[in-house]
Amino acid sequence: MKTSTAHARSGLSKYRTIVVSIALFIVFDLGVLVMNFYISSQITKDAIGVNLAGRQRMLSQRTAKTLLQLQNATQNSGDVEKPLEELRKTFNLFDGTLRSFNEGGQAVGGDGKPVILERVDDPAGRAAIEKAFAVWTPYREKLQPVLTGDVPARVAALPDVVSYALANNVQILDQMNFLTTALEHMASAKADRLRLIQVGGITLALMNFFVILFHFIRQLRESDAMAEAARRETQDILESVSEGLMLLDRDLKIGDQYSRSLETIFNRQNFGGCSFPEMLREVVPEKIYKEASDYLDILFKEHVNIKLVASLNPLGKVHAYFDYGQQSKYLAFQFSRVHNKDRKLFHLLVTVKDITAQVMLENELEQSQKQAEEKVNMMLGILHVEPPVLREFLDRADRSLREVNDTLKRYGSKRRARDDQYGQVLQDIFPIVHTLKGEAALLELALFVDKAHAFEDTISELRGRANVSGDDLLSLTVKLDKLMSDVQAVREMVERITSLKETFDPAPATTEAASVKLPKVASVAPAPLLASDEFQRLAQKLADDQGKQVSLAAHGFETLALVGEAAATLRDALVQLVRNAVVHGIEVPQERTRAGKAAAGTVRLHAKAAADGYEIICHDDGRGLDAERLRAAALKSGRWSAEELSGWDEHRLRGLVFESGLSTAEAVTTAAGRGVGMDVVKRKVEALGGHLAFATQPGHYCAWRITLPGVLGLDQLGFKAA
């Protein structure tokens, strides 16, 4: 702002100087011209005067000469008319001219035409005229009778005039001589003055010229210095500003002036004349580049509101890559329209900032916030579970995860394990993780359900691959690590919550203390594990997720005296059965209504003591096991060909439920779809010496029966730990 006013002022004074000097020049020139014109016209007049004054000399002599001729003619009776006529003419000419010299006025010029004579004011000329008049006046008087009178009068007057003429003729001649000289002097004086004026005018004009020249040179220097200072200021700004600044023309070419930071930000030099989009293309993904190109297009559309344009900026925060992806930065671009004096858009000012540090900080903050949130969620996620139950879950989770870890390690250490061995690893660890997920779901520990599901995802993905390498298992190790540390974190949290509870409520502490003396089974007495409300919650949640309605009824479990491994196995099995019943068995309400059933499905869990042990039944009134669906799933798995399957009867097809990796669910969700389950349940139940069987009627029901031997070994009952 400051510089611009200074500029305006200097511009104005520059113009003022020009105006003044031009005016002076005109005044000087006009003055000289006018004077020149005036004086030269005077000189012309003076020249006429000099000429006529010279003629007066001649006329005075002719007067005398014609008088003598007239006298001669009169005496000799010759022709008098001719000399008389000449005398008259000469007289009139001389007399008129003298009068004009005296008073100013018209006279007859050398060529016979009238001229104007000015009254002679020069003292010398004046004196000559006055003296001439003194002689001429009597001369004139004496001439009158000669010129105008009759012959006798003329003859009588002639001798006197002639004698006067002879006596004074020289006198008149002299005075006319003086007059001539005086007029000549005057003329030459005027010529001198004219020269003086000319010289003076030219001198002034020259001086004016030099003044202007000097002035302009000084001003030029000043404005040069000012421009240089402004340039240096701009340069200083461009050198030191931390943002990358550049101007783009309509062709999106970068201007020659840009800030030094631009070079630092883009790790390159010489931007002048480069195409901005091309430069962008080198560092940002193609998609962003395309978006930016379209955006630059609307930037130049002046009818689009700049506020709107700013809100659409796709380059507000971009991840840019440099040195062939070696280095990456977060950049923020801003665009402003630059208008010229006519309010026409002619440049875009681009501001680029390296916001990497800022973004990193933001990410870090976000990360720590997320971690804190996760902790809180974890805390909230476990509060609804009784600490002893939770501890048991954690113990089992720990054991399961360690098992997975050991399996991974075992194969990982074999440097040249065969591909199918890796496949075996995946097959081994998958059921473990799946079971863990089921248990977590039962306790509604969403955190573990999600993590376990994600872990399962990775395993499934690897199982789907043609060949699995040792490196692939690495990603599993990382996930496993995270899961283990989560288990540890929850354990710590449980301890803290428990100690907090003890602080505020010392009564349970005694129970807790007492439990220490008891065998482990007592402290983890898993009665709640088989409590029907937990299964109800599980069924409800699964049904909600699937858009189904279900009611679950359980009875007879209070009679079960199972602890430790057996209880856990039964629990796993029941989780799986309930899950199966809700997800695969129970239909959506519309389908049920169409089939003439109640909209809400029913799942019944029933436990009773049988003669040779226990019998647990899980019954649902869903669609039953559909042999055709199982056939389709088997075909999809690719393990059997269509021909092979076509030969199977319903019984054999139903047997497929015990095959690993087969699922009739359409999509993989946390609830179902991986085709793991019944095979695991079967294996575990059989490991306890039990038996798993099912009965079904398609469209009506499906029932599973688990039988467990009545007397389980102490090991299996969990007393081993004591």
Place this chain on the structure above:
Amino acid sequence: MIKLLIVDDSNIIRRKIERSVSVAGLTIVGTAANGVEAVKMFKQHTPDLVTMDLTMPEMDGLEAVTALLALKSDTRILVVSALADKTTAIEAIRRGARGFLCKPFTDKELNDALVELLEFDVR
């Protein structure tokens, strides 16, 4: 009276805009669920202002912008779209739409955007 046409395939958004608009002198003359309907309604009512969704069945927002501007070039179109549609929004602006409002929006944001669209004069 300034006439407003609402184009959005979502019933909920259409109703929300209908309920929220409170700009003096602005009257809603119709709603359309896709580009084809929008063109039909446009011919019928020649609105001055159009709020335009981008992702719609039949004829999408971009085509609709082109079609409406071909019918009346000084129509002021406000693109109402999710931020994820930024690229499409830019394309809509290139085609001549005048404003952009990001979903989800508050009543105030909607009215401010409409007022700005009305006030911003084209040089």
